[in-house]
Amino acid sequence: MAGLDDNGPRSKGPEADPQGDPFLRTRFAVPTRPATFLRRNRLVRHLDQALRTPLTMVNGAAGAGKTLLVADWAARREPVAWLTTDAGIQGPGMFWAYLLQALRVSGLPLSEGVGSPAEAGRVDRTLLTRLATDLSTRDRPVIVVLDEFDRVTDPEIAEQLEFVLHHTGRGMRLILVTRTEPLLPLHRYRAVGDMTEIRDAELAFTPEEAAALMERHGLHLPVPAARTLVERTRGWAAGLRLCALAAQESPDPATYLKEFEADRTTVADFLLAEVLKRQTPETQDLLLRVSVLERFSPELANALTERADAEPILAGLHRENAFVEHLGHGWYRLHPLFREILQAHLRVRSPGLEPELHRRAAAWLRRSGSLAETLGHGAAAGDWEFTAAALVDDLAIGQLFTGLRSDDLAELFSRMGPEATSPATDLVRAARELSRSDLDRGLTHLQHAKQSLAGEERAAGDTPGLAAARLSCALLEALAARLAGSPEQAERAAAEAERLREKVPAHLLDKHPELTALLLVHLGSARLWAGRFDDARTALTAVADCSGGASTALPREDSLGRLALIDYLNGWLDRAERKARAAIAETERFGLSQPSGSGVGRLVLAAVAVDRNELDQAQALLDVAADDPAMRDPVTEAGRAIATARLLLARGDTRAALQAVEPDLGADVVSPWAQGHTALVASAAHLAEGRPETAVELLDAVSEGQVACAVEAARARLAAGRPAEAIDLLDRVHPDGRSGPAVTVRAALVRAQAADRAGDAVTSRRLVAQALHEARRERLRRPFVEAGPWIRPFLGMAPLRGLAAGWLTPGPPSHGAAPRPADQPPPVVEELSERERDVLQRLAQMMSTEEIAADLYVSVNTVKTHLKSVYRKLAVNRRNDAVRRARELRLL
Structure with missing residues (x-):
């Protein structure tokens, strides 16, 4: 198949799936047809209709011949992207990563902007949008075959597939090979004739086809006799093939076929009697033992049988079409139906053997370096000490936090009972509790692990395995310090980790860069909390x-979000916004739509939106952040409280703001910036309620060394009628180069108001102009809204009117519009969000609500919500008025 051969076309793409394992190329291979395969032209002609309809479904029971029919059809049409969706592809992220890779290896290159999912359990909708857009631009439709689609049981994947199929238009022909009805809106496709269906009844062999199949196996069966056989097997392809294989072994094949009674026994009895029991005892034993495996190599099979004869046996079974499929590269798998029957038979024949087989498989896979399969079999064996040790020894404990395998690992280790006791099991328990921000339980398990490791070190010395476990301990101690708000503890853990890195094999550190990234994020967060x-x-x-x-995408998102918070706290809104958006983009680039990182980036964007007086945007961001499964550390919670309280203040709800800004963080040390911003919100609330002296007292307690608090304290003194003290305080703090416009603009406005009260209009105008110059770059509006009535006359003066026009106040009226009355102060305009501008632009193009929704790939209700917000911000009630008003304000 194109893309699998070294000489075929190949496009660049990710080298590993979202779990960090290499893509299994066999999943992209069009299955080969056996020599006895019978091409049935009536089905081929029907399947040709797939080239004319977006969706084709080949739906039939196990063994109905679905896969071979489509494989034969696809082999004569290139390129075709083929993906076998077996049980190893779990979760939306894994599914779409494999589907994208199937497109690439089939010789259908995707644009680099499409990206790839990084997390097995989820995929971002924007990635699907980029994929649909890319496919919709093709000159001819892309053919995509999803084999064994009945294994895709996640409704979210089906919904995402429908989204891509719908928005790809005529750019894709999707063929689903399945045993069950897929979770897609099939009725819609049927209603408009956009679907080709081949179902079980059509897949059934006719008597003529059954006779021809027998001929392929070297058996002559007249059509009347074949008709009887078809009636008894109901035309089931696998049943007919089984009959042919068994008849070949019979001394009288014709009599055997005539006397075969399908209703006399179950398929299981037939398979056991005519396939399994005809094998040698050694082959039967091998088949029963490998039935616990999804896939197996001869070496792995030997480990389960404790013999050395698997290679010739497996090659012979495959050659004889005895329900053993060759996957390539020395790997095999059993026919799924045959495997299920063998597993059930194994439990009856050898009760209690299955856990031992899983244990042997886990041990072999651990030596071969396949961690994911090792953990799965170790868990199936119930050997939790082994399974936890495999995770810790591989230095992979960070994967419980990075999102790449966190959900799968959490689910796997949730089955671990309290009877499992070892340093590794305690470390895994500590990691699981700390990932849920349960500090007390996490520390209890962590302490048990440290005590056990100390005992092992005294007994055996410092080994590489112990070093890996102790380095995992250091990682968890750094995380615990972050959650506790304890910078000293974080520094000790980081120093211990740096010492241990020299004792851990370098290839493990290179294999798991997420561990170092997580350590540094935890350390940086603890330092941030301390105000360093x-x-x-x-x-x-x-x-x-x-x-x-992808392995470090979430730590990078976390770090960028906290760097954005530092910029925001220093008063640099643009810098903060850029870093916060980069943080979100970092995870979206890998399809992490709901990152399990800190979510601080969204909180920073919300706080920035408040300072820009974009209150609806701020609320939307806080709503998203509230649903974020974030790690609840003091930095995140303080950031959430500050952003929420500032938004409530901006909306005039001072009581709620005071309640929101005082969360019980339970940190080991007091954070100076958290304390300072709490005082800022509280003082602003008291100022708004006419209690300036209370505001002064609050700020004097924390203003030392914090320029923003000193500036607000000066504003409170001015409100209290003490302008000289206010100016003196500003002269003493003198905002340095680290303080951005969010601080310096407020300081300039305090001085301007003091000059205005003193009757110095020239100085006041100069200071307001200075504030407008600095604020315009950052679109900083709240200081002017909070300044009060005194500033409005200045905003109407020339040249200050020009400095404020367009971003703080409306621009000049369009030609022919009536001038604004001289006594009417210019209103402060709340800026439209980027998405609201998109909607407004399409509104100006006379597009309907439905057309706007389709063009932006959003729902109609979402468009209506944006329209309501646009109308409110522009103070209009109708579409035409919104467009006219936007043009007056030069927004279009």
Whole structure:
């Protein structure tokens, strides 16, 4: 098949699936047809209709001949992207990663902008949109075959597949090979004739076809006799093939076929009697034992049988079409139906053997380096000490946090009972509890692990295995310090980790870059909580700049979000916004639509939106952040409280703001910036309620060393009628180069108001102009809204009117529009979000709500929500008025 051969076309793409394992190329291979395969032209002609309909479904029972029919058809049409969706492809992220890779290896290159999912359990909708857009531009439709689609039971995957199929238009022909009705809106495709169906009844062999199949096996069967056989087997392809194989072994094949009674026995009895029991005892034993495996090599089969004869046996079974399929590269698998029957028979014949077989498989796979399969078989064996040790020894404990395998690993180890006791099991328990931000339970398990490891070290010395476990301990201690808000503990853990890195095999550190990235994020976060911004930036920047691809995407998102928070706290809105958006883009690039990282980036964007007076946008971001399964550390919770409280203040709800800004964080040390911003919100609430002296007292307690608090304290003194003290305080703090416009603009406005009260209009105008210059770059509106009535006359003066026009106040009216009355102060305009501007632009093009929704790939209800927000911000009630108003404001 194109893309699988070394000489065939090949496009660049990810080298590993979202779990970090190499893609199994056999999943992309069009199955080969056996020499006895019978091409049935009536089905081929029907299947040709797949080239004219977006969706084709070949639906039949196991063994109905679905896969071979489509494989034979696809082999004569290139390129075809083939994907066998077996049980190893679990979760939306894994499914789409394999489907994208199937397109690439089939010789259908995708644009680099499509990207690939990084997390097995989820995929971002924007990735699906990019894929649909890419496929919709093709000159001819792309043929995609999904074999064994009945194994895809996740409704989310079906919904995503329908989304891509719908928005690809005529750019894709999707063929589903399945045993069951897929979870797609098939009625819609049937209603408009956009679906080709081949179902079980049509797949059934006719008497003529059955006779021809027998001829392929060297058996002559007249059509009347074949008709009887078809009636008894109901035309089931596998049943007919089984009959042919068994008849070949009979001394009287014709009599055997005539006397075969399908209703006399079950398929299981037939398979056991005519396939399994005809094999030698050694072959039967091998088949029963490998039935516990999804796939197996001769070496792995030997490990289960404790013999050395698997290779010739498996080759012979495959050659004889005895339900053993060759996957290529020395790997095999059993026919799924045959495997199920063998598993059931194994439990009857050898009760209690199955766990031992899983244990042997796990041990062999661990030696071969296949961690994911090792963990699966170790868990199936119930050997949790072995399974946890495999994870820890591989230095893979960070995967419980990075999102790549976190859900799968959490589900796997959730079955681990309390009877499993070892340092590794305690480390896994500690990691699971800390990943849920349960600090007390996590520390209890972590302490048990440390005590056990200390005992092992005294007994055996410092081995590489112990070093890996102790390095995992250091990672968890750093995380615990982050959750506890304990910078000293984090520094000790980081120092211990640096010492242990020299004792761990270098190839393990290279294999798991997420461990170092996580350590630095935890350290940086603890330093950030302590207000050590420069030290925090050093650790966080190292993570933000690191490589590692998908494995470090979430730590990079986490670090960028916290770097954005530092910029925001220093008053640099644009810098903060850029880093926060980069944080979100970092995870979206790998399809992580719901990252399990910190979510600080969205909180920073919400806080920035409040300072820009984009209150609806801020609320939307906070709503998303509230649903984020984030790690609840003090930095995140303080950021959430501050952003929420500032939004409530902006909306005039001072009581709710005061309640929101005082969360019980339970941190080991007090964070100066969290304390300072809590005082800022509380003082602003008291100022709004006419209690300036209370605001002064609050801020004087925390203003030392915090320029933003000192500036707000000066504003409170001015409100209290003490302008001289206000100016003196500003002169003493003198905002340095680290303080951005969010601080310096407020300081300039306090001075301007003091000058205005003193009757110095020239100085006041100059200071307002200075504030407007600085604020315009950052679109910083809240300081002007909070300034009060005194500033409005200044905003109507020339040249200040020009500095404010378009971003803070409306621009000049369009030609012919009535001028604004001189006594009417210019309103402050709340800026439209990027998505609202998209909707407005299409509104100006006279597009309907439905057309806008289709063009933007969103729902009609989402468009209606954006329209309501646009109308409110522009103070209009109708579409035409919104467009006219937007043009007046030069928004179009």
